Amino acid sequence: MVTRNSMTDASRPPTALRVAGREIAGVTGDGVILGAGVGLAVVLGLGLWLPRRLGGDATEVAIAGALSLVTALFVGSLMIIPLLLAEEGARRLPGATRASPGAAVAGRALAGLALGLVGAAVALLVYAGSVVQWGPAIGGALLAVVFGLSLGLMVDLLVGGRGSLNLWLTVVALALLAPAMLLVLPGMASMAASPELRWVPTVALARLFGAGLGLPLDGWIGAAAAVLLPAAVALAVAAWVVRRTD
Numbered sequence: 001m002v003t004r005n006s007m008t009d010a011s012r013p014p015t016a017l018r019v020a021g022r023e024i025a026g027v028t029g030d031g032v033i034l035g036a037g038v039g040l041a042v043v044l045g046l047g048l049w050l051p052r053r054l055g056g057d058a059t060e061v062a063i064a065g066a067l068s069l070v071t072a073l074f075v076g077s078l079m080i081i082p083l084l085l086a087e088e089g090a091r092r093l094p095g096a097t098r099a100s101p102g103a104a105v106a107g108r109a110l111a112g113l114a115l116g117l118v119g120a121a122v123a124l125l126v127y128a129g130s131v132v133q134w135g136p137a138i139g140g141a142l143l144a145v146v147f148g149l150s151l152g153l154m155v156d157l158l159v160g161g162r163g164s165l166n167l168w169l170t171v172v173a174l175a176l177l178a179p180a181m182l183l184v185l186p187g188m189a190s191m192a193a194s195p196e197l198r199w200v201p202t203v204a205l206a207r208l209f210g211a212g213l214g215l216p217l218d219g220w221i222g223a224a225a226a227v228l229l230p231a232a233v234a235l236a237v238a239a240w241v242v243r244r245t246d
Contacts, residue, residue, distance in 0.1 A: 016104075047071075067181065147234075
């Protein structure tokens with residue numbers, strides 16, 4: 001028997017929490033999360049195995065591990081989670097068209113955050129045997145997820161068209177990862193540690209992860225600020241775009 005209350009509930013626009021729940025249920029039910037998990041495992045596995053296989057010393061192993069964590073968590077949050085949730089949202093969310101733009105974006109963000117935190121937990125579990133300081137390692141993982149997700153949402157809202165979203169996210173990822181990759185190039189590590197490049201978010205994340213894996217770190221507050229400030233700007237831009245369309 002259909003009651004008036006049930007009819008009223010069915011006609012209400014979905015809330016952000018309901019959208020997030022449906023996003024998570026969809027991404028775990030259709031195998032999308034499996035593909036993302038395989039990519040995460042490959043990047044983390046290479047970061048653990050390759051430098052040891054090549055006979056790297058403790059510093060080189062720690063640097064490779066830090067870059068592996070940055071790549072897996074930042075790029076995963078930037079590209080995999082926001083892109084897949086956005087592209088497949090219409091199929092997984094039959095009521096998505098009834099949700100307000102604000103609720104839809106907030107639900108996507110909550111779903112992405114939940115999945116990103118699961119990925120961060122898995123990454124830290126993989127590297128548990130190598131972690132020396134858990135504070136910087138956990139802080140770096142949380143910041144990588146928040147920064148990647150914030151930037152991904154902003155690019156998604158600004159670009160709009162799904163056809164060019166993948167290209168734009170790839171360009172953003174490569175541009176931000178390039179400075180961090182200087183850490184592994186011979187003779188370039190000192191340049192990556194310069195005061196200017198320390199404010200590049202991915203370099204700051206690599207420094208935090210490196211500290212967690214046993215490398216020295218001076219100024220962890222500055223490293224955290226280098227990630228949080230652009231994340232806050234990205235979220236502010238995303239909120240501005242949503243307000244214009246809501």
